[in-house]
Amino acid sequence: MRRIKILEEKFFVFLSAFMTYSLITVLAFIILVIFIKGFNALNLDMILKTPQGGYYYGGEGGVLNAIMGSLYIAVGATLIAIFIGMPAALYINVQLVRYRRTQNTIRYFLDALWGIPSIVYGAFGFTLMLFLGMNASLLAGIITVALLISPIMVRTFDEVLSTIPRGLHEASLALGSTRTETAFRVMLRQGFSGFITAILLSFGRGIGDAASVLFTAGYTDNIPINLDEPAATLPLAIFFQLGSPIPEVRERAFASAVILTIIILAISLSARIISKRYSRSNLK
Amino acid sequence: MQLRRKIFDKITGFWMITSLITILSLPLIIGTGLYLKAAPLFDQQSFFSLIFSSQWAPSKGEFGFWPFIAGSLYVTVLSFLFTLPVCLLAAIYLTQFSSKQLIKVMHPVIDVLAGLPSVIYGVWGILIIVPFVSKYVAPVFNTTSSGYSVLSGGIVLAVMCIPYILNMLIEIFNTVPVGLREASLSLGATRWESVKHVVIRGNFPGIISAYGLGIAKAFGETIAVMMVVGNVVKVSINPLDAAYPLPALIANNYGEMLSIPMYDAALMFAAFLLLVIILIFNMIFRYLIHKTKRQ
Structure with missing residues (x-):
């Protein structure tokens, strides 16, 4: 009996270790494959030039249009998300602080909202666009992505705000400040690291999302200047170039994938560093 | 001064509540x-026939979503089967058996x-799985496959979902009180036994929710699946055949949908279906998680 138990133990410890290490290998393998494939095709032209004539048949040029388009959309969407997400998170943690149940219910709905796939946001953005009589444009893309990332912004920011000690909040009220003053002058400052992390996370999600901008932002070889012009995006650039039968163009898709991966890695790394640095000076 | 503060309070207060709402x-x-x-579609076809009919001919006005729903289900179930053992065992190893360094x-x-x-x-x-399936998996079963198949879709989805599920599982397992495990160990249970009876059984709702x-x-994932699954309208049980999941249908046809009557309604119906199914899933499992967290 004892032997079977020990055998079972050994077997499962081995099996779970095996699964873990093979998982690590596979995940490392993904990054490695993307980087090796992509760096072979990556050059300065890819980053600094827009597509020239015959680009999609292997001609000169790069994906600067997509990089800029993605940045424009992600920055615009993040600004809108800050505008509606930041006050919403503050409201949950200041005005509703006495109502535990309401707070939890709201968090629950926000979490559920987080799970809605981006293609649904894309389809909704498209109907909204038709309804307002807009064309596929930078503005439509920005609005759709803003809807997609707002719940993420609120929930991440809220997670940090909820750890701020209640005493700080009460001290501010006791000194005679109003609730909104407490929210913007005390809570926002105290939760600033969380605020920055929330911004970076939503930004990263916005820049990498393809399905929501597929209908709404369109695609173009130029860098958009006005809000009503269509805009190319990096994920879609990867997707379209990969569909090409010409090997050179496919190579460029891999290079674009490396560019996107590096952008995402840089964002999540800086989010980590910033949240560490700022939270050190916080009251515990 | 008082007035200015009052106005500031009113305006920002209004801003906060409207944003939240x-x-x-x-x-x-x-x-x-x-x-x-999507509503015009219901005048033509019943809800039931929309979902269970496999007649898909947009130009004739026939919209049967079954091939797409089946495709989505198939890919999702396959990815679930791949993630089930891997995530659970890896999460157990990382939280219970491995060194603290590794999990850090x-x-x-x-x-x-x-x-x-x-x-x-x-x-x-596209780089790894598709060629792997067509070169190595298909010959084993004496068939040919382009590699763009349900199997590839399932594998890619599984790999995508693994970090997501693993993250939740690790968080859940980390909440098990050390004392509970030590009590089990002191009663003479082996480490695996205490994992089996304390960690897994005690967190069962949490584990179910993570997978849910x-x-x-996985069900709503679009671009990654669409790139490897082949996108052919048919119902087949062979995992080496191509399929056409629901999100891919929406993403692939937005260009033509305004030129064929009712096509846009049909695609919006597909998006509506996705929204409802996924929202229900999320509501149920998030509820389970919230409930276990509060205990």
Whole structure:
């Protein structure tokens, strides 16, 4: 009996270790494959030039249009998300602080909202666009992505705000400040690291999302200047170039994938560093 | 001075509450918008025949979503089967058996991987999985396959969902009180036994929820699946055949949908269906998680 138990133990410890290490290998393998494939095709032209004539048949040029388009959309969407997400998170943690149940219910709905796939946001953005009589444009893309990332912004920011000690909040009220003053002058400052992390996370999600901008932002070889012009995006650039039968163009898709991966890695790394640095000076 | 503060209070207070209400009403607004767009479809076909008919001929006005729903289900179930043992065992190893060092390194890595855009996983799928399936898997079963298949879709989805599910499982397992495990060990149970009886059984609702949310994520995933699954309208049980999941249908046809009558309504119906199914999934499993957290 004892032997079977020990055998079972050994077997499962081995099996779970095996699964873990093979998982690590596979995940490392993904990054490695993307980087090796992509760096072979990556050059300065890819980053600094827009597509020239015959680009999609292997001609000169790069994906600067997509990089800029993605940045424009992600920055615009993040600004809108800050505008509606930041006050919403503050409201949950200041005005509703006495109502535990309401707070939890709201968090629950926000979490559920987080799970809605981006293609649904894309389809909704498209109907909204038709309804307002807009064309596929930078503005439509920005609005759709803003809807997609707002719940993420609120929930991440809220997670940090909820750890701020209640005493700080009460001290501010006791000194005679109003609730909104407490929210913007005390809570926002105290939760600033969380605020920055929330911004970076939503930004990263916005820049990498393809399905929501597929209908709404369109695609173009130029860098958009006005809000009503269509805009190319990096994920879609990867997707379209990969569909090409010409090997050179496919190579460029891999290079674009490396560019996107590096952008995402840089964002999540800086989010980590910033949240560490700022939270050190916080009251515990 | 008092007045200025009062006005500031009123304005910002209004701003805060409107923002919150806007965000919370988002699913309702999206749902209504999509439903209104899809409504003309219900005059032509019943809800039942929309979902279970396999007649798909948009130019003739026949919209049967079964091939797409079946495709989505098939890919999702396959990915679930792949993630089930891997995530559970890896989470157990990382939280119970391994050194503290390993999990310290792994946690940020998993976090980063969960944040990688799906198009990157799609690129990886085309580079590795598709050729692998057509060169090595298909010959084993004496068939040929282009590699763009349900199996490839399932594998890519599984790899995408692993960081997401693993993250939740690690978080759940880390909440098990050390004392509970020590009590079990002191009664003479082996480490595996205490994992089996204390960690797994005690967190059963949490584990189910983690997988449920993973399934919901997989069901709505678009770009990565669309890149490797082949996109052919048919119902087949052979995992080496191509399929056409629901999100891929929406993403592939938005260009033509305004030129064929009712096509746009049909695609918006597909989006509505996705929204409802995934929202229900999320509501149920998030509820389980919230409930276990409060205990």
